[in-house]
Amino acid sequence: xxxxxxxxxxxxxxxxxxxxxxxxxxxxxxxxxxxxxxxxxxxxxxxxxxxxxxxxxxxxxxxxxxxxxxxxxxxxxxxxxxxxxxxxxxxxxxxxxxxxxxxxxxxxxxxxxxxxxxxxxxxxxx
Amino acid sequence: xxxxxxxxxxxxxxxxxxxxxxxxxxxxxxxxxxxxxxxxxxxxxxxxxxxxxxxxxxxxxxxxxxxxxxxxxxxxxxxxxxxxxxxxxxxxxxxxxxxxxxxxxxxxxxxxxxxxxxxxxxxxxxxxxxxxxxxxxxxxxxxxxxxxxxxxxxxxxxxxxxxxxxxxxxxxxxxxxxxxxxxxxxxxxxxxxxxxxxxxxxxxxxxxxxxxxxxxxxxxxxxxxxxxxxxxxxxxxxxxxxxxxxxxxxxxxxxxxxxxxxxxxxxxxxxxxxxxxxxxxxxxxxxxxxxxxxxxxxxxxxxxxxxxxxxxxxxxxxxxxxxxxxxxxxxxxxxxxxxxxxxxxxxxxxxxxxxxxxxxxxxxxxxxxxxxx
Numbered sequence: 001x002x003x004x005x006x007x008x009x010x011x012x013x014x015x016x017x018x019x020x021x022x023x024x025x026x027x028x029x030x031x032x033x034x035x036x037x038x039x040x041x042x043x044x045x046x047x048x049x050x051x052x053x054x055x056x057x058x059x060x061x062x063x064x065x066x067x068x069x070x071x072x073x074x075x076x077x078x079x080x081x082x083x084x085x086x087x088x089x090x091x092x093x094x095x096x097x098x099x100x101x102x103x104x105x106x107x108x109x110x111x112x113x114x115x116x117x118x119x120x121x122x123x124x125x126x
Numbered sequence: 127x128x129x130x131x132x133x134x135x136x137x138x139x140x141x142x143x144x145x146x147x148x149x150x151x152x153x154x155x156x157x158x159x160x161x162x163x164x165x166x167x168x169x170x171x172x173x174x175x176x177x178x179x180x181x182x183x184x185x186x187x188x189x190x191x192x193x194x195x196x197x198x199x200x201x202x203x204x205x206x207x208x209x210x211x212x213x214x215x216x217x218x219x220x221x222x223x224x225x226x227x228x229x230x231x232x233x234x235x236x237x238x239x240x241x242x243x244x245x246x247x248x249x250x251x252x253x254x255x256x257x258x259x260x261x262x263x264x265x266x267x268x269x270x271x272x273x274x275x276x277x278x279x280x281x282x283x284x285x286x287x288x289x290x291x292x293x294x295x296x297x298x299x300x301x302x303x304x305x306x307x308x309x310x311x312x313x314x315x316x317x318x319x320x321x322x323x324x325x326x327x328x329x330x331x332x333x334x335x336x337x338x339x340x341x342x343x344x345x346x347x348x349x350x351x352x353x354x355x356x357x358x359x360x361x362x363x364x365x366x367x368x369x370x371x372x373x374x375x376x377x378x379x380x381x382x383x384x385x386x387x388x389x390x391x392x393x394x395x396x397x398x399x400x401x402x403x404x405x406x407x408x409x410x411x412x413x414x415x416x417x418x419x420x421x422x423x424x425x426x427x428x429x430x431x432x433x434x435x436x437x438x439x440x441x442x443x444x445x446x447x448x449x450x451x452x453x454x455x456x457x458x459x460x461x462x463x464x465x466x467x468x469x470x471x472x473x474x475x476x477x478x479x480x481x482x483x484x485x486x487x488x489x490x491x492x493x494x495x496x497x498x499x
Contacts, residue, residue, distance in 0.1 A: 036147075036159055036162060036163055036358065037162050037163050037164040037165075039164075039426070039448040040424060040425070040426050040448065040455070042425075042477075058477065060426050060448070061163075062163040062164065062167075062358060062362055062447060062448055062450075063158070063163065063358050063361070063447075064428075065426065065428060065477075084424070
């Protein structure tokens with residue numbers, strides 16, 4: 001199971017990649033494997049204001065729909081439009097082409113509350 | 127995964143070894159997927175897939191009154207279950223609600239084998255015993271589920287894979303026919319039945335031979351592209367073929383006529399549980415009916431989502447999924463009378479928003495039959 005060291009993680013299996021006060025958010029390799037083949041993604045609108053722990057979208061596998069939660073607060077600045085036609089990118093490249101949204105963070109210190117790769121790896125191996 | 131509670135089929139270890147993800151279903155720990163639902167689905171539609179369906183229940187009814195009892199229990203005509211003919215039938219309560227939907231295998235004089243849904247096995251046994259007592263029927267009712275492994279080999283290549291392994295001439299075994307024969311040397315009940323919308327076979331055999339049979343079928347079918355398939359793919363396959371699933375399209379508060387199974391309800395055969403209500407529904411129409419919906423936009427409908435026409439809720443989704451064979455999102459829904467016409471535009475409420483859908487004829491998918499050009 002891939003857990004890149006440069007990312008931070010939530011207990012709900014989202015990852016965050018931080019650059020300045022921007023955060024790119026996706027779901028982890030573990031999450032995509034647990035969900036199975038992803039066939040539909042519902043994403044927020046650019047401009048939506050999110051509070052940490054808010055559900056901001058839905059990822060649907062063949063079998064079921066799962067909410068995705070934002071680990072950080074802020075304004076949605078970009079969504080990954082490619083997923084609307086190719087949701088399977090989340091399965092094939094969860095940390096790359098399968099990213100979900102980018103948020104302009106209100107409080108970058110929220111990132112400090114998230115798990116690092118080592119702690120996340122421990123969480124999913126339990 | 128080992129801490130999940132539930133019964134294990136004799137193939138449990140095979141599933142783990144094949145990398146299956148296991149889930150609880152109907153009191154059993156079953157494989158939901160191996161390589162992935164989409165890949166397994168494609169295998170069954172284009173090549174072949176092998177399913178462990180040992181969680182299904184098998185109930186034997188034997189004795190001088192076996193026929194009379196079965197005839198009272200089911201809405202289809204038990205006299206059609208004769209010789210090598212298997213029949214599908216709803217089993218109803220006196221109010222027309224559905225106890226279960228089952229397969230009936232005639233097993234010679236005064237003996238029937240009923241194949242029932244896993245989650246309903248205990249309930250069905252109790253119901254059948256109660257009915258037998260009520261009629262004072264001279265029968266023995268036996269739960270054979272623990273003594274049976276059931277495998278389903280499904281897909282266009284199923285016959286080509288199975289034929290070299292058996293002494294039965296499968297070309298002579300028509301749709302919904304059964305026989306006894308050897309497969310890989312093991313005595314089996316073989317029937318040309320399934321739950322995927324494809325051609326295929328179901329094998330019933332001694333649990334001790336289960337793992338060997340499972341491995342042997344996968345091995346023998348490898349060149350033809352057979353793969354092990356889980357309940358996830360099975361659910362999508364049956365939904366595309368518009369085959370009902372108990373707990374979704376059928377239940378104690380849904381009659382088979384409402385579920386679109388009127389052709390398996392035969393009031394002309396005489397008395398049976400639910401006859402009065404079902405006969406009337408067949409004649410004048412049921413208050414609700416099951417329809418097929420194709421979503422016009424992107425949302426995926428799921429069970430219990432409300433279905434509306436304008437501001438009025440007119441029904442509920444019973445099953446919904448992405449349908450890989452169509453590349454569209456589909457649902458079965460129970461809607462009030464008057465909203466079931468083909469072409470009708472309805473909406474499905476998906477997480478608070480109305481999404482347009484159209485009523486389409488069922489099934490969503492049917493295979494091209496061999497020999498018909």
